[in-house]
Amino acid sequence: MPGKQVLLYELNEVPWLVIDRFMQRCRDTQLAETLRCAQTFTTLCNDPNPLEPWRSWPAFHTGLSSLEHRSLDLGQDPTTFGGEPIWDTVARQGIKVGVFGPLQSWPARAYASGGFYVPDTFARSPECVPASLTKVQKFNLRLTRENLFSADAPLPVAAFVGAPLTLLRAGMRPYTLARLVQHVCIEALDVRHKAGRSMMQAEPMFDIFMRQMQVHDPRFGIFFTNHVAGMMHRFWADAMESFGEKSPYAVDGVHADLIWKAMRIFDRHLRELVKWVHSAEDRVVMVASSMGQAPIPYRSVERHLVVREAPRLLNAIGCRPAEVGLAMYPAYSLKFRSDTEADAARTRICALRIEGQPLFQHFRRAAATLHFEIVSPASTKVGLVNNDAGSAFTLEDLGIVARERLGGANTAHHVPEGSLFVFGAGIAADPSRREIDSRAVRARIIDTIGCKSDSAATALAN
Numbered sequence: 168m169p170g171k172q173v174l175l176y177e178l179n180e181v182p183w184l185v186i187d188r189f190m191q192r193c194r195d196t197q198l199a200e201t202l203r204c205a206q207t208f209t210t211l212c213n214d215p216n217p218l219e220p221w222r223s224w225p226a227f228h229t230g231l232s233s234l235e236h237r238s239l240d241l242g243q244d245p246t247t248f249g250g251e252p253i254w255d256t257v258a259r260q261g262i263k264v265g266v267f268g269p270l271q272s273w274p275a276r277a278y279a280s281g282g283f284y285v286p287d288t289f290a291r292s293p294e295c296v297p298a299s300l301t302k303v304q305k306f307n308l309r310l311t312r313e314n315l316f317s318a319d320a321p322l323p324v325a326a327f328v329g330a331p332l333t334l335l336r337a338g339m340r341p342y343t344l345a346r347l348v349q350h351v352c353i354e355a356l357d358v359r360h361k362a363g364r365s366m367m368q369a370e371p372m373f374d375i376f377m378r379q380m381q382v383h384d385p386r387f388g389i390f391f392t393n394h395v396a397g398m399m400h401r402f403w404a405d406a407m408e409s410f411g412e413k414s415p416y417a418v419d420g421v422h423a424d425l426i427w428k429a430m431r432i433f434d435r436h437l438r439e440l441v442k443w444v445h446s447a448e449d450r451v452v453m454v455a456s457s458m459g460q461a462p463i464p465y466r467s468v469e470r471h472l473v474v475r476e477a478p479r480l481l482n483a484i485g486c487r488p489a490e491v492g493l494a495m496y497p498a499y500s501l502k503f504r505s506d507t508e509a510d511a512a513r514t515r516i517c518a519l520r521i522e523g524q525p526l527f528q529h530f531r532r533a534a535a536t537l538h539f540e541i542v543s544p545a546s547t548k549v550g551l552v553n554n555d556a557g558s559a560f561t562l563e564d565l566g567i568v569a570r571e572r573l574g575g576a577n578t579a580h581h582v583p584e585g586s587l588f589v590f591g592a593g594i595a596a597d598p599s600r601r602e603i604d605s606r607a608v609r610a611r612i613i614d615t616i617g618c619k620s621d622s623a624a625t626a627l628a629n
Contacts, residue, residue, distance in 0.1 A: 170617020171449045171592055174380070175253075175389045176440060177269060178433060179220055180396035182459030183209065183586045183600060188407065189430040197437045198430075205590040206597040210605040211583050212458040218581035220396070223457040223605065224270045228252035230609040238271050239531055240538040241289045242492030242500025245273060247533040253609055257387045258282070260618050265385035267376040268392070282385045285376075288368075289493040291502070302333045303375060307368065308493070314365045316473050316496045317572045338378025339371040346370055359421040362401065362574045366394035366429045373436050380443070387616055392436075395429040399460045402426060403579035407462075416465045422574055444591040451591035451615055457605055459586065460579040468576050471543045472526075474499055476566030483564050484519070484554065486512040489537075497540045498529075509537045518554040519565075526552055541567075 190199045212223045216233045225231075225238040229250030233239060236250040248271065254264045258278040266272055266284045273290035284296040285304055288311040293304040331344055350367050353360045369392045376390045399406075404416050405423040437454075444450045474480055477491045477499065487508045492500035503509040509532050519526040522544050529540045551559040552567075562568065585605060613619075 170386075171451045171615050172385075172447065173387050173612055173616050174440065174443065174450070174452045175387070175612065176436070176452065176454045177224070177389065177391040178395060178454055178456050178586075179224075179391065179393045180399065180458055180460050180581065181430075181433075181456045181586060182461070182582070182584060184459075184461075185395070185399065185426065185430070186586060189427060189434075192427060193431070193434075197434050197441060201437060201441060201590055202588060202598070204594075204596045205588040206594050207589075207600045208587040209600045209602045210455065210457065210585040210587050210608065211602055212585060212605040213583050218458055218583065220393070220457065220581075221270050223581075224391075225250070225252070227455065227457045227605050227608060228254075228269065230606045232606070237533075240500060240533070240536075241270075241494040241498065242291065242502070242536060242538065243271075244502070244534040244536045245271070247536075253612055254387065254389060256613060257616060257618055262387065262616065262618065263383065263385040265376075265379055265383055265388040267379065267388070267390045268372065269389050270391060281383065283379045283383050285379075287391065289495075291490070291492050300337060300375070300379075303337045303372075306330050306333065307372065310365075310368055311493055315493065316471070316570065317574075334371045334375070338375040340374050343370045343374050357421060359419065359573075362422060363398065363425045363428060365397050366425070366432060369394035369432055369436075373439075377439055377443070387612070392433075394432060395426065396460065398425045398429045399579050400577045401574045403460070403462050404465060405578075416578065419574075441590075449592050451589060451594060453587065453589045453608075453612065455587045455605075455608060456585035459582045459584045461582045462578060463580045465578050466576055468543055469571070470569040471497070471572050472541050472562070473568050473570050474541060474566060475568050477501065479564075479566030480516075481512065483560055483566070484515045486515055492536070494538070497543070499539055499541070501537045503535045503537065506532070506535050509535050513537055513539075515554070518556070519560075520553050522550065 190196055212218060214222060214226060214233050216222055221241050222233045222238055225236045226233060229236045229252055231250045236248060238248050254266050258264045258280050261280050263280045263282040265282045268285060268287050270287050273286035275284040275286050275294050275296050277296045285300055288307050290308065293301050293308055295301045295304050347367055347370060380388050402422045402425050405418050406426040440452045444452055478488060481489060487503060489501040489503045492502060494500040503512060513530050513532060516527050516539060517530060525542060527539045527541055531538045551561060552565060553559050
């Protein structure tokens with residue numbers, strides 16, 4: 168088959184600044200060695216809508232802006248999406264693909280050309296291809312649900328019964344299991360380490376992805392991880408205080424190392440990717456971020472409002488029941504039986520006021536799915552919630568609780584500039600980091616694999 172075998176590692180939102188700082192802090196990294204022989208770019212994600220990964224990655228995958236691909240929210244009905252992601256394009260041409268976690272990839276599909284398919288960790292159901300990976304995805308989704316707001320909740324014991332054996336059978340290495348056990352022990356000694364719990368999901372999932380790459384040997388494989396981005400959002404000012412808002416932010420010694428711990432996980436993954444490239448003559452690895460992050464002013468929030476029981480909220484205001492999807496806090500995703508029910512719920516939820524201000528904002532409906540965000544008032548002593556009809560509710564009536572968040576509020580957010588580096592067969596070193604449109608990468612991937620290019624993405628690439 169013409170072209171090369173391509174593995175795309177999606178290192179979500181990691182900019183060159185973090186990469187450079189990591190290499191300055193840590194000597195003899197695989198990253199520094201790899202970049203010496205890699206082709207480097209700075210990707211630009213200039214989009215008409217506010218930057219979010221569930222918008223920037225579909226733009227990367229389809230070569231279209233969010234106005235065209237129409238992916239605006241996590242949990243959105245996939246029938247409302249436009250464009251065709253890379254993996255569908257490649258599979259449609261009879262080429263085997265392996266998909267593991269790219270955003271907005273639910274539901275899983277079995278291609279005639281074979282391969283494997285594990286949707287993202289915000290999927291509405293756990294089905295995977297092959298079906299043997301469904302248990303892994305169930306565990307993954309459970310952890311995502313537990314960590315949506317803050318990682319300081321007790322570990323879900325029920326979810327861990329049998330989980331080590333499930334993960335080991337799927338491809339997790341014993342070494343990785345030992346690292347997970349070590350992290351749990353560290354949490355027990357110092358609760359601040361719980362803030363790094365979410366990044367540990369990347370460890371077994373990457374092992375399992377690489378096992379699937381070995382078993383199925385797809386011509387195109389893709390793996391997504393948010394483990395560094397999650398730490399950057401929360402602890403940028405701890406790790407790089409000179410770039411963040413120093414006052415009134417108090418730097419925490421444990422949190423200051425979390426970004427670099429996450430990068431060390433990536434560096435271990437990169438060692439495996441280098442081995443994979445060198446084990447055949449026609450392999451190429453692309454590491455992409457789709458966009459980046461940069462510091463933002465710190466806003467101190469003592470307690471955040473969290474919808475703990477969405478069914479209770481809907482029942483209290485007289486709305487029909489809905490399926491609750493996974494979404495990134497402070498967002499929520501509800502799927503109703505019809506567009507009409509979704510519109511009715513939007514009207515009633517939109518009418519809720521706390522301290523004279525809307526309790527929810529940023530409403531969007533896509534088919535029968537409704538998306539919105541909760542607002543946390545500056546005061547921790549909140550009174551009743553009222554609606555336009557004059558009814559009054561306590562937070563408990565609405566299934567809402569006020570919670571502290573481990574690590575406080577965010578200190579970094581999205582910017583258009585991202586990182587991309589490519590290494591492997593036929594790739595000449597280029598340290599220039601020249602700028603390219605992030606939507607143009609799709610055409611480069613399709614071209615490298617040896618597929619037929621589509622005109623829109625090819626035009627951007629040229």
